[in-house]
Amino acid sequence: MAELDVKKSVKAQNDEIAEKNREIFRKSGALVVNLMGSPGAGKTTLLEHVLPRLAKKLNVAVIEGDVATDNDAKRIAKTGVTALQIETGGACHLDATMIGKRLGEVNVEKLDLLLIENVGNLVCPAGFDLGEDLRIVVLSLPEGDDKPEKYPAAFLRADWVALTKTDLAPYVGADIGRMKESLARINPMAKAFCCAFQKGEYEDGGLSDGLIRLAEAKRK
Numbered sequence: 001m002a003e004l005d006v007k008k009s010v011k012a013q014n015d016e017i018a019e020k021n022r023e024i025f026r027k028s029g030a031l032v033v034n035l036m037g038s039p040g041a042g043k044t045t046l047l048e049h050v051l052p053r054l055a056k057k058l059n060v061a062v063i064e065g066d067v068a069t070d071n072d073a074k075r076i077a078k079t080g081v082t083a084l085q086i087e088t089g090g091a092c093h094l095d096a097t098m099i100g101k102r103l104g105e106v107n108v109e110k111l112d113l114l115l116i117e118n119v120g121n122l123v124c125p126a127g128f129d130l131g132e133d134l135r136i137v138v139l140s141l142p143e144g145d146d147k148p149e150k151y152p153a154a155f156l157r158a159d160w161v162a163l164t165k166t167d168l169a170p171y172v173g174a175d176i177g178r179m180k181e182s183l184a185r186i187n188p189m190a191k192a193f194c195c196a197f198q199k200g201e202y203e204d205g206g207l208s209d210g211l212i213r214l215a216e217a218k219r220k
């Protein structure tokens, strides 16, 4: 029982700070996306490819969450987009306090879109509201087409799901149709985008257009 109480208060505290973050984002008119998925799902690769498209229309910044290293922030910075690294030093998810503390560094009042790449982990990031408007889970086909049903919490609260590495279907024994069915059983409302290389080009299945539309609708 005592353990349950502690858990509850951690969650309640996080929710309170997430609401404060959300109020800051509401005032600034910035659309905020919490991007989650397993290590190696292709979250940073997806960002590298959609950021140039987004940056043509929007003032955008990225916060990278990792247990260690600033490798991903360096990769993002190469696209020309402002990238801030949060190294959690062991924590396996970002929380609302970590985000709130660093908002000054991304010039949040000037932003149209803030993309937060969570720590690679398909389990607990889903339990921590950061104050975001939109949750996108990145799921790669090589992880297996049954993952939505095996890790329901992440998908239950996803607004959108980016299905990546779908071009590897012939090599990994996983099926995109079965993956979509698994997702639909857990969350029929989640919109799926196929994000993968096709004939040498990275296709995002309309993901960047969707983000531009939502960010323009919230922009002040």
Ligand code: MG
Binding pocket: 043, 044, 072, 117
């Ligand atoms: Mg990454």
Ligand code: ZN
Binding pocket: 091, 092, 093, 121, 124, 125
């Ligand atoms: Zn965690």
